[in-house]
Amino acid sequence: MADAGLTYGYFPGCSQKGSAREYEMSLLKVAGKLGIDLKEIDDWSCCGATSAHATNHRLANALAMRNMLLAEQQGLETLVAPCAACFNRLITTKAECRNHPESKKDVEELLSASVSNTTSILNVIDLFDKASNGLIGSGRVRDMKGLKAACYYGCLLVRPPELIDTDDSEQPDSMERIVKATGADVVEWNYRTECCGAAHSISRRDIVVDLSKRIIDDALMHGANVIIVACPMCHTNLDMRQRVMRRMYPSHKEIPVLYLTELIGLSLGFTESELGIDLHYIRFNMPNEIMNQTAQA
Amino acid sequence: MKIGVFICHCGENISRTVDCPRVAETCEKIPGVEFSIDYKYMCSDPGQKLIKDAVEIHKLDAIVVGSCSPNMHERTFRSAAVAAGINPFLVEIANLREHCSWVHEDVESATQKAIELVRMAVEKVKRDKPLSKIKVPVTKRVLVIGGGIAGIQAALDVANAGYDVVLVEKEPSIGGHMSQLSETFPTLDCSQCILTPRMVEVNQHPRIKLLTYSEVEKIEGFIGNFKATIRKKARHINEDICSGCGQCVSKCPIKKKAFSSFEEGLAYRPAVYIPFPQAVPNIPVIDESVCTYYRNGKCGMCVKACDRQAIDFDQKDTMMVADVGAVIVATGYKLYSIGKQPLGSKYKGYGEYGYGKYKDVIDGLQFERIASASGPTSGEIKRPSDGKEPKKIVFIQCVGSRDPAKGISYCSKICCMYTAKQAMLFRHKVHDGEAYVFYMDIRAGGKMYEEFVRRAIEEDHVNYIRGRVSRIYEENGKYIVKGEDTIAGVPVNIDADMVVLASAMIPHDNAPGLAQKVGIPYDKYGFYNESHPKLKPVESTTAGVFLAGACNAPRDIPESVAMASAAASKAIILFSSDSLEREPVVARVNEDLCAGCFYCRKVCPFGAVEVRDIKDMNGVVYKEVAYINQGVCQGCGTCTATCLSKSIELAGFNNEEIFAEIAAL
Secondary structure, three states: OOOOOEEEEEOOHHHHOOOOHHHHHHHHHHHHHOOEEEEEOOOOOOOOOOHHHHHOHHHHHHHHHHHHHHHHHOOOOEEEOOOHHHHHHHHHHHHHHHHOHHHHHHHHHHHOOOOOOOOEEEOHHHHHHHHOOOHHHHHOOOOOOOOEEEEOOOOOOOOOOOOOOOOOOOOOOHHHHHHHHOOOEEOOOOOOOOOOOOOHHHHOHHHHHHHHHHHHHHHHHOOOOEEEEOOHHHHHHHHHOHHHHHHHOOOOOOOOEEEHHHHHHHHOOOOHHHHOHHHOOOOOOOOHHHHHHHHHO | OOEEEEEEOOOOOOOOOOOHHHHHHHHOOOOOEEEEEEEOOOOOHHHHHHHHHHHHHHOOOEEEEEEOOHHHHHHHHHHHHHHOOOOHHHEEEEEOOOOOHHHOOOHHHHHHHHHHHHHHHHHHHHHOOOOOOEEEEOOOEEEEEOOOHHHHHHHHHHHHOOOEEEEEOOOOOOOHHHHHOOEEOOOOEEHHHHHHHHHHHHHHOOOEEEEOOEEEEEEEEEOOEEEEEEEEOOOOEOOOOOOOOOHHHHHOOOOOOEEOOOOOOOOEEOOEEOOOOOOOOOOOEEOOOOOHHHHHOOOOHHHHHOOOOOEOOOOOOEEEEEEEOEEEEOOOOEEOOOOOOOOOOOOOOOHHHOEOOEOOEEEHHHHHHHHOOOOOOOOOOOOOOOOOOOOEEEEEEEEOOOEHHHOEOOOOOOHHHHHHHHHHHHHHHOOOOEEEEEEOOOOOOOOOHHHHHHHHHHOOOOEEEEOOEEEEEEEOOEEEEEEEEOOOOEEEEEEEOEEEEEEOEEOOOOHHHHHHHHOOOEOOOOOEOOOEOOOEOOEOOOOOEEEOHHHOOOOOHHHHHHHHHHHHHHHHHHOOOOEEEEOOOOEEEOOOOOOOOOHHHHHOOOOOEEEEEEEOOOOOEEEEEEEEOOOOOOOOOHHHHHOOOOOEEEOOOOHHHHHHHHHOO
């Protein structure tokens, strides 16, 4: 592969090993094919998301920093965090420790170690947009045209604006750039950065179903035939909760939801089961144009 | 030398923590002190009389006053000294209030410190030399930069007082943003109707030299004696010949290549154009960037159309120099661009509002053009996208303003009022229209302002919703405005036909560049700083440079006009005598000692240090030394501290005086 030898630390977080294991499958497959060496950090723990940061600020900071410290100790300068919640926890803690020396000191005391706080954090969009620009195009064996993708960022990948290095938190276009590189078309739609309901999926399913259905309906209305996400929580709400939507709204029209890495994986020639696409609740049917290409190949 | 010491109680401000009688008693024993006394209010008339009487009775030569900061009453006591026949620079102030009583609690040690402070002042005053004021000549002409309402007002006031004015405007016409407005709050009178007579007056005034389509290149010199270099950009029209008939404009075949900036991008203009019908001067400009002639040397339709041969394709920019005594900066503002910001911009845009993406999401100035009788829709409220009459308009206030996350913390001040006005105009023109205003607070401070907003709400039934809008998107030809009503505590969705964003006022992009040319400081946004926020609102910190209007901070029309008149009167005061008197506390160079390293020149914040040639008997230059322009020097002392050969001395603060103070401690 062209630009081989990129080594990054890999922080899976809990979802990659459980509810979003197809996200990990596809990420590792795609990274391997593109020559990106993702080295899972040894002895990683919870990132401090939701339950920790909602109840104990110091605990949340210490958990996030612990993982960044491990990366540092294991000689990994850059850490890839595919889950949007992990990503957000890590950059938030990093910024807090950078801007508030007393927070850094507190975390260091809790961890009984000094931290340099220099680990760079990437989410999956960053990884493919910035770190490996151009790799997807060169490794592409399938043109994903025929797919009309609604790129869905959700909330945590692009916010808060002061911490995220993006052109515009409200109208981002980094995911669109990657999706276009696979040959797929992107649709203009309105709900790219709206909330899916996130962790309310457990406690207030009704809210999540409402919020997520709006996102799905808007994508459909603008002609999408697939929604692309880069967050396990978004995927759960948009994919799994469509079953509830179908029960509550008989007229509900289904739409498959793919991880960004799965779409890249398809364009790189992996099969659906290699990428874990068959694990989704809503079945993804490859458009005929793409299937025909495969037959020819 | 006989010295008098006068200790002020400042009511109880000083005497609460300093034993004033004891200070007076102790200080009488300092060698050289002839007389010492304390008094409750030394700044009062009886207090000053006490000083004058003591000077007379005890034949005093110099005075030390132990009182408040010299910033407060140094002038008072110097005047009292002058009245008693003492040179004002033989008066020293020992600051017993800000430097002592206000910051200490223990009476004993505060009293000791007060005595020490007075002792220092006594030692300094012993070495003080009488100084007299410096006189500098004044050129009685004003340069006004910016031809908006503030610049127009300032120019007219100065000219009507009988002094010459050079008015420089970078656009082809004067009038500024006010000429774009439809009607003005809180009276709803037509903006152009009240402005254009003033524009004409400027053009016809014998004392005003109007330079439009011109920019200030540099300004040198100092108060009373500035030299301004002005670039007159090539219009490619001979101004002396052109009659303003407009034949060239109507014949120009370039119809849809350039947006009219006067119409805020809502209409096109030809390559040769007059920005608007009432433009002053009524002379067109050829825009080289779109004109066919400048691309391939062909066309020339305008040349054929002009029967006075006024078209001059070869015209070049010209430079001119104006000698002026004062400068009034009135460069105004621009609107915050709401859409996506270029990478590296210090502002974050509002991508969520889709400005620039949705044609019917417009800013306040664009709505002014739509509502204006001279605008692209002749004053009928129509959407830019399809020309249909919108039935439901949502106005959003504070777009950019008061939003540190997007880069601006300040309130733009005028938006509450102009939004109320625009909503009102819409309701007057579209009777079945619905107007919604999202606001954070309504800030309607000003004469008849609150009443005006109430009228919009109560008589014109504009729906005010307190809350912010999170997103605007298009759905089935409507703009869905998603917001929150924070009073009712509910989310609000409005399907609007058009959205007007009241975006923040910000300085022009080149505001810092101009500030550097003129030599005035600006804040982090690029607004020009006033010398004192309360007491010197129209003075810049550079003597002889005054500020008017929105280049200083967001301002509405009445404030801009008031500032302009104030700035004009400051300039007129400057011209009230033939020479200026300056405080003699300035630096002087000992030319024999000066080695000509010019470190002083590098550090001087006011550009007061010049190079002077020292010539021998035959007129041959054998040495260059620093020379400090007495008119420019502000007496800050930076050069004195920097000078390696100790050849610069600040009058009233020379080394001998300062060391004597320190030694007295």
